[in-house]
Amino acid sequence: MKKRFWTTDDFDVFSIEGLENRMNALQDIIQPKFQKLGRHFADRLSAYGTDEFFPHVAKHARRTVNPPKDSWVAFAPAKRGYKALPHFQIGLWGTHLFIILAVIYENPDKKGIAERLDKNNKTLLSLPTTYIVSGDHMKPDATHISTIGLDGLEKLLDRLKTVKKAEFLVGRHLLREDAVQMSNDEFIAYAEETFDELLKIYDIVIGRY
Secondary structure (H helix, E strand, O other): OOOEOOOHHHHHHHHOOOHHHHHHHHHHHHHHHHHHHHHHHHHHHHHOOOOOOEEEEOOOOOOOOOOOOEEEEEEEOOOOOOOOOOEEEEEEEOOEEEEEEEEOOOOOOHHHHHHHHHHOHHHHHOOOOOEEEEOOOOOOOOEEHHHHHHHHHHHHHHHHHHOOOOOEEEEEEEEHHHHOOOEHHHHHHHHHHHHHHHHHHHHHHOOOO
């Protein structure tokens, strides 16, 4: 029987009532997996040659009442902090897993990033049809690039230029029922394939090309 990376227990963590109970489950069940992914993909992203990447497992330390609805490990070229930088994430909601490149509202160069992405929108639109985009990391919903099209993409990037709280996420969602069927090797290969596609976008985001 193949050893699976994700189980239904991982996703069910986000149904546990109460901040303390959910945080305890996150720390016991999910964070060890994030740490394992952190080591593997920080090395892989660093080997790409733009920067040295470091993993950041979400701690949710500021929460005092509401339990987290999602959690993640982020990868950024900084040892301390990642939210102000373009960064990659692997994470879970109760319904699905996500692997994304994220530019969130703390980033001081959102206007420049939006302009570079707009200028190279053909690269974004050439991503496989299963790839999604979103303008808000706090919401689980996203739209397939094949659905949003050029017009929708331009609106999303225009908002990134002009709205303080606007964000830009691009990547892949994997339904929980599909994620729990994958073996260790299958999931790692899926994530590697996703990051390989997203690194083309990362190059544009950081102005490498």
